[in-house]
Amino acid sequence: MTRSHPAPLAALTAPLDHAHLDHLRHSLARRAEADGLLDVAYRTLDSPLGTLLVAATAAGVVRLALPSEDHDGALALLARRVSPRLLHAPGRLDGVAGELDEYFAGRRRRFEVPLDLQLARGFRLDVLHQLVAIDYGATASYAEVAAATGRPRAVRAVGTACATNPLPLLVPCHRVLRTDGSLGGYAGGLPAKAALLDLERRVRAGAG
Amino acid sequence: MDPPAAPFDGHGTPPHHAAPPAGAARARDDLPPFDQVVVEHGPVVLRVCRAVVGRDDADDAWGDTFLAALAAYPRLLPGSDVRAWLVTIAHRKAIDRWRSARRRPLPVGALPERPDGRPDLEAPDEVLWAAVAALAPLQRQAVAYRYLADLPYAQIGALLGTSEAAARRSAADGLKRLRAALPSEVIR
Numbered sequence: 185m186t187r188s189h190p191a192p193l194a195a196l197t198a199p200l201d202h203a204h205l206d207h208l209r210h211s212l213a214r215r216a217e218a219d220g221l222l223d224v225a226y227r228t229l230d231s232p233l234g235t236l237l238v239a240a241t242a243a244g245v246v247r248l249a250l251p252s253e254d255h256d257g258a259l260a261l262l263a264r265r266v267s268p269r270l271l272h273a274p275g276r277l278d279g280v281a282g283e284l285d286e287y288f289a290g291r292r293r294r295f296e297v298p299l300d301l302q303l304a305r306g307f308r309l310d311v312l313h314q315l316v317a318i319d320y321g322a323t324a325s326y327a328e329v330a331a332a333t334g335r336p337r338a339v340r341a342v343g344t345a346c347a348t349n350p351l352p353l354l355v356p357c358h359r360v361l362r363t364d365g366s367l368g369g370y371a372g373g374l375p376a377k378a379a380l381l382d383l384e385r386r387v388r389a390g391a392g
Numbered sequence: 393m394d395p396p397a398a399p400f401d402g403h404g405t406p407p408h409h410a411a412p413p414a415g416a417a418r419a420r421d422d423l424p425p426f427d428q429v430v431v432e433h434g435p436v437v438l439r440v441c442r443a444v445v446g447r448d449d450a451d452d453a454w455g456d457t458f459l460a461a462l463a464a465y466p467r468l469l470p471g472s473d474v475r476a477w478l479v480t481i482a483h484r485k486a487i488d489r490w491r492s493a494r495r496r497p498l499p500v501g502a503l504p505e506r507p508d509g510r511p512d513l514e515a516p517d518e519v520l521w522a523a524v525a526a527l528a529p530l531q532r533q534a535v536a537y538r539y540l541a542d543l544p545y546a547q548i549g550a551l552l553g554t555s556e557a558a559a560r561r562s563a564a565d566g567l568k569r570l571r572a573a574l575p576s577e578v579i580r
Contacts, residue, residue, distance in 0.1 A: 192570040193539050195517040196443055196524065200435050208438070208451060209430055212458050221462050226427070263425040268465055270425040 213273035223267030225276035244298030250372030293320035311345035321388035523573035531566030
């Protein structure tokens with residue numbers, strides 16, 4: 185819908201400066217954080233895989249969406265499941281952004297930022313806890329992870345838990361393969377999974 | 393890297409605000425992320441703030457408005473007219489601002505004039521801003537809410553504590569005064 189404005193108002197309705205509006209958004213995010221109103225902060229960041237979306241509550245990083253995932257859909261889900269008080273606020277994500285940069289540069293093998301696993305429940309949450317124990321550069325099979333959770337027959341459910349992992353990379357579901365060593369699946373696409381495993385093998389081999 | 397710049401023209405529908413696909417399992421009571429509200433309505437609210445409290449205070453008024461809106465947002469009924477809701481908050485914040493600044497002179501502007509006494513045609517925008525600031529508050533608010541925020545007169549009347557007819561009159565009078573303040577060359 186486009187209204188035509190009465191002539192004298194042209195200057196009042198002129199297009200606004202994007203940079204200024206961005207500045208206002210950032211100031212709002214800072215005030216919201218200071219007032220305890222920023223329930224979910226998010227930002228995007230560049231990576232060798234493409235653009236990542238990261239979001240954090242006050243408790244920790246709550247969602248990482250890979251480039252092939254629907255970022256708007258991920259934000260809508262956070263608004264529904266966590267809180268609609270969700271703002272673009274890069275400050276809270278500085279820590280995880282730095283660790284991800286180091287990871288992709290081969291200078292970090294373990295993530296230290298706090299994680300908020302509230303998007304995972306029940307068995308899927310149990311699986312995520314097992315995944316964190318898989319070392320950098322190592323892999324486990326879906327069957328091994330199922331056994332580690334105490335439910336050795338739940339191999340398919342482990343696959344589902346990996347596919348719905350709200351925190352890929354940080355909770356390394358890319359290190360889980362089929363028993364025959366083939367890649368299995370990955371929410372971020374199999375080329376991304378292969379690239380991550382390759383990165384970790386090269387870094388580990390390089391460090392000897 | 394920040395997300396791609398959203399269309400900040402304040403009109404039309406932002407691309408990421410498309411309706412969910414038919415049959416999508418989307419609960420009726422979903423509120424979109426507040427960030428989307430800021431991107432979609434931020435420009436209109438800024439224009440309203442500039443007209444109502446003046447350009448110098450507009451950024452602060454905008455921030456006060458969206459911070460209050462963020463606090464109240466989880467209680468907003470889904471399906472509400474978000475723009476009207478934000479303008480209502482902006483209206484109250486402007487009144488707060490005037491009350492707390494009562495000791496300061498009210499924002500009344502003068503038309504910049506050239507030595508020969510005619511309005512400065514080199515800066516028609518400045519002439520307009522000064523003319524807006526010189527309006528009576530009710531006229532300024534009615535013009536802003538009608539022509540910048542697109543609110544219906546009934547809603548403007550409710551906001552201003554007057555009738556729909558009185559709101560319509562205030563907007564018309566305000567517009568007339570702005571036309572009169574501007575030399576015809578400026579009215580494009």
